[in-house]
Amino acid sequence: MMQRPLVKICGLTRMRDVRLCVDLGADLLGFIFHARSQRNADPDFVAGIRTGKAVKVGVFVSRTATEVVEIMDRCGLHAAQLHGGQDEAFCEQVGPDRVIKVFWPDAYASQSALLRDLERFEEVSSHFLFDAGTRGSGGTGRSFDFTKLQHLEIHTPWFLAGGIAPNTISAALELNPPGLDINSGVEQAPGIKDENKLRAVFDRLAQVP
Template sequence: MSGRANGLLVKICGQTSRAGAELCAGLGADMLGFIFHAASPRNVDPALPASLDLPGVLKVGVFVAQTPGQVLEIMRAGRLDIAQLHGGQSTAFCRELAEALGPERVMKVVWPEKAAGLEDFQAELDRFAPCCGRFLADAGKDGGGHGRGIAASATDLLVAASFPRPWLLAGGLGPGTLAPALARFGAAGCLPAGLDLNSGVESAPGVKDETLLRQAFAEIDTLCAAKNT
């Protein structure tokens, strides 16, 4: 579902307004993320995504501390397409959602920085694969919004791992950081299926900046064009 030559998906997370969401969609975002976590400055009500009709764009709910029942209710109320589990939820939790929604509508976040090593990280991927359609690899050891890239040693795990599902790369991505972040994966021939951008394209928490967004999309398109020449 991407208009880019190599099919690279772009998700812009932390949407807090109709104007911001419509801007991101108009610039070519494939997915928009809506955070449902009271402690986040980007926390929103399900009414926001429910009010948006953006053909071809997937609306992703980001969940941290909810119960499975609460996730399902917010998914329904917000007219959301994908549930992103960003709170270290268990395999049982993930399986319950997959049974209710279908695994293709579940995206499980993983933090390679907290893995003891490749064997440990690979075991986590294999354990969750049956109950999710995508993974998202983020910086840090839990939560999100760290504003930095994934550490070099953890990047090595991502390169060496065999992902059983498509995966998105997150962590401090924006103008100027996209090419360096992808260079290691491109050199190893294991580019992610997509990118997740948030604070790197903001002027303030939850406020998407049009100039930064345009710069980021231009860099992504340049990277895609170079890959296909």
């Protein structure tokens, strides 16, 4: 039986959007710490946020492990979502129980190549995240062929990302993902969430047993 997946709303930059996501029942809230991103978050802003039961996640691209840990401590983050070439030692330094490791299925020549990488990071990640494209910090609005994951045996809990919006969430749910990562599909503009789109997504999720 399909269960409601964990829901992470990413790319938050405004307190009003944080409050709305908490009220709607988001399980995780994502804040991007990458200067080149249009959704780059101010550490002081994130440090002052109290999210109740929702988990605070930092998204990191070009940072050292020491910098990641420092920002996590400063901002009270529960998890680090790692985009890029971080290796197993990097994940160990951040803390395997705090790492959400990102993979881009479209970047692999075969499913077996993707599986080899997943096996490498199983012991140093609490979750995986599968995103569209071949690299970046997410929020591109692009989606990938969800069926690429259909027959993979994935032992680590994982999130599905990539263009998830009110009109695509049903297709994403068909894969029965443990988690959904939603960003640009519920925005008016980069970093500015759209209340109607957010409510539509959570209304659809409410239909999942």
